[in-house]
Amino acid sequence: MQSRLKLRGLLVMTLLPALLLYSFFVIIPIFRSSYYGFFEWSGMGDATFIGFQNYIEVVQSPIFWRAFKNNLIIVGASVLGQVPIALGLALLLRKSNMFQRFVRSAVFLPMVISTVVVGLIWGYIFDLELGVINTVLRNIGLESWTRAWLADPDVNMYAVSIPIIWNYIGPYLIIFIATIQNIPGEIEEAALLDGAIGWKKLIYIILPNMWGTIKVVIILCISGSLKAFDQVFVMTGGGPAQSTEILATYMYNNTFLVYRYGFGSAISTMIIILSLILIAISQILMKRKD
Amino acid sequence: MNSEMNKKGASVGFLVKVGIFKTLRVVFLSTFSLLMIYPLYWLITSSFKTNEEFFTQPYAFPTSFTFENFQRAWDVANLGQAMVNSAIVTVTATILTVFLGALTAYVLSRFTFKLKGFLVVFFLLGMLIPVHSTLVPLFTMMNEIGLLDSYWALILPYTAFELPIAIFLTVAYMSSIPKELEEAAVIDGSGYWGIFFKIMLPLSVPALSTVSILAFLRFWNEFVFALVFINDSALKTLPLSLAIFSDGFSTDYALTMAAMTIAVIPTIIMYLLFQEQIMKGMIAGSVKG
Known part of the structure; x- marks a missing residue:
């Protein structure tokens, strides 16, 4: 009996600090933001209860939906950019000699770089005058293609997506390489006896064995690119004229620049709801294809 | 794949084809890595150039290496202070994460109790939440308790958000440690805390070092929390001061480049030293989430 009491005391003592910290900073904020979404509040003084008004304003705001569409562009660019690049590279990188290990390290390297630095460097790369992209275009005689990549509303969302693609290819590459290396040797040998080499081997042996992993990577890619904020914030801040606004910058600008805390809270809640819906949809779609 | 082709007794034409494929592959992979x-x-070489050289020859290798930019970044842009702030926040939060993560993982991997299943799901949930959706409520909560503009305004939320990954990486590792070791310790008269400090902690060092490397990188590079919770310029961390002074000094490219290089060097060194652990840890963390 005494030892059971002692055990219970130990459980409480050991779990409590982590549990309190985690609940206070990670879980409670979600409930707080949905609650404050019902108030008109400038961050100071009294908050006025206004019912669903903030939520209605969010849902009716064309800029909110443009921001959501921009988020989807980043998600789409990440899925269509990162997954095929990572998969293609993984198929070429199945050995672990020095050269192939170097390629792997190079592709993974951006993962450890500060996202602020990523945003700033790519801001320079896209620069109208000095930027490497326009310089290369001018040197190969495509002067007419040069433009202000981050300011031109026709292209700036795609431009903003490129650094995000560049940033996060690494983990997907490593996941794919591990999967290829885990394909049982017997399957490959049997395939070889059946004459499956080269492209045949790729289509009939390797890809079918990777489909499960590809699905997982696509889901990771969707949930990961929904979290993108830093690079966009540093490169454009959501501008010019809100053309690169994503949900997170829209929330940030409304809360901390014009001090509408209630409205910002409503946007935060919508971000969580939309993210969870998107992740759920992607999981359901991926399961159905089995 | 190619050696298997050779085994089948390939013709000369076939070998030429394989050779071309191999060469193309090396060329393609080299180009891609360089990109x-x-x-x-470009960032690192540019930070050694003077502004004139940067404007006239932005893509050439620097003609001479000048450390003046680093000196200026350190003094003028107050990067020295920012580095100290980043170091204090990162190290404290990393220690806290590793300790609390290990303690929780010890309980979750070694004891059975009613709420265990619930707790595991509860901690998993945290990995699904987009960090920026907690900014507004966290700001107002910390404002109410007077935590804003202090090191703790970053240390506590950093630790809280890193705990799920820390716990899951450590639980996985601790579950593989044989229970006999603890039984021996119990016979020697050790209590639960004794077992934790004398057996579980030392044996979990491989997992804990992965946790601390990942936490270090994440905290060192973290931007949004610092942006929202820190206003006092004496408390700004590296990413925050970079983002802000890039506006004010944006025409002083050499200075900005040097400042960014200073911020990036520690993480690159970490990467060169602990590459395998970083890769494995980051993937384990993302797949769990």
């Missing part, structure tokens, strides 16, 4: 590294290469 991946180029932004960083």
